[in-house]
């Protein structure tokens with residue numbers, strides 16, 4: 068029999084996270100700080116609304132781009148939160164998570180051989196999606212000494228005649244780094260000068276601490292060359308509902324909607340109705356979650372410094388990305404040993420790109436009690452291994 | 458964040474868990490320990506914080522304990538309205554809470570006792586005979602689903618995968 072499998076797909080390495088997940092799930096009683104999803108439950112009004120629409124039998128397809136009522140609500144939400152004006156009819160598409168929006172955007176824009184600039188370490192999906200779309204991915208390393216913010220100097224070095232797209236993932240997973248207006252000015256000048264397009268993944272926008280999120284699309288001259296990707300997973304603790312969206316120039320949204328129409332038809336209807344409720348009535352829940360995350364973040368950062376794992380103060384998302392270089396171990400080794408010796412799961416930094424080597428990702432989407440226990444174990448682990456190397 | 462916000466946040470954290478370590482509180486609220494301790498002392502002095510209770514599910518330890526919510530209608534008194542009569546009621550050790558209400562009755566009185574009979578006798582012998590009390594209506598708690606913001610029977614299982622992107 069012939070080999071029916073696509074070579075490009077077969078050559079795509081599986082996510083580094085997956086590998087680690089397999090390892091962790093073979094063990095009993097693991098204390099995990101390894102998740103990329105909130106520990107809060109979806110606010111009850113949202114779940115309640117979903118139940119209500121199910122009871123009413125609102126279980127049919129929606130428009131391909133999503134319920135117009137939801138797009139209208141989103142249009143108002145984006146204007147209110149980030150000063151971004153989008154036409155709900157033409158400039159917004161509802162997707163199956165931010166994940167689908169990333170894939171659609173790249174497929175709708177990339178021609179074979181186009182170069183896509185990807186700051187790293189970053190979320191695991193951008194690279195495979197870009198490569199599947201035929202792009203050559205050029206990574207731009209983010210540096211700890213600059214708090215993992217993207218710097219125009221590093222970007223400039225990576226730009227060639229073939230560069231088309233910049234993926235702009237802030238607040239970032241796994242670093243928690245954010246970009247504010249003053250950090251983005253030079254980047255925007257460069258993007259406009261080189262005529263690039265920006266895919267801005269703002270899925271953690273509402274989880275920004277010590278200040279508010281600034282969208283790169285709201286910077287002067289950027290709206291026509293930026294696609295904003297966001298979703299309900301992190302903001303409203305709705306990961307399992309699989310709902311996200313993209314907002315941007317009408318011509319791009321039209322092409323993305325076309326692919327979405329043929330591949331997906333429409334995002335889950337129940338989730339879309341629930342999302343309307345989330346946007347309308349759940350600000351209070353989001354504020355409470357943000358405050359709770361902010362407190363945990365301070366706790367985790369302080370403990371990590373005390374333990375001897377320095378980390379830059381993350382301003383967004385729910386991750387801390389400490390350096391483990393002082394232990395002399397590589398990320399993978401650190402995580403494996405921590406898992407087998409102390410039964411604590413954290414994610415090796417290199418799962419998010421080669422430049423994540425020397426770091427681990429710790430999620431604080433856990434109760435304070437859990438964080439305390441896990442950090443106590445990490446402290447013991449670091450002490451024991453510190454002695455070994457001296 | 459201004460001072461009032463910080464105090465509000467401190468109170469919210471303590472309201473959820475009054476046993477949070479001062480050291481951890483200081484870290485989480487980005488203040489120093491001495492300030493947090495001083496702030497708490499002041500809040501206690503001002504009776505903003507008026508006690509630290511422990512939430513106990515007595516049903517689990519087979520200790521007899523019943524709670525009743527009693528709707529009381531009273532005649533308010535010239536001069537001090539409901540305060541005097543409320544005081545006459547809340548002085549009883551059996552009474553754990555008294556609230557002045559809007560609506561069809563005047564006071565909610567929460568009474569705890571070992572048995573329904575004990576509580577019923579308290580109402581009949583202590584509460585109802587008070588001059589200004591016009592009527593009482595006693596409702597016994599049969600099951601507590603949620604108390605002080607906490608669901609009692611909830612299973613705190615983490616459904617999430619161990620590791621995810």
Ligand SMILES: Cc1ncc(COP(=O)(O)O)c(C=O)c1O
Nearest residue numbers: 164165166190240298300311622
């Ligand atoms: C940076 C980033 N973008 C996008 C996503 C995808 O989220 P979803 O597809 O649930 O909206 C994630 C999830 O972990 C993420 O961390």
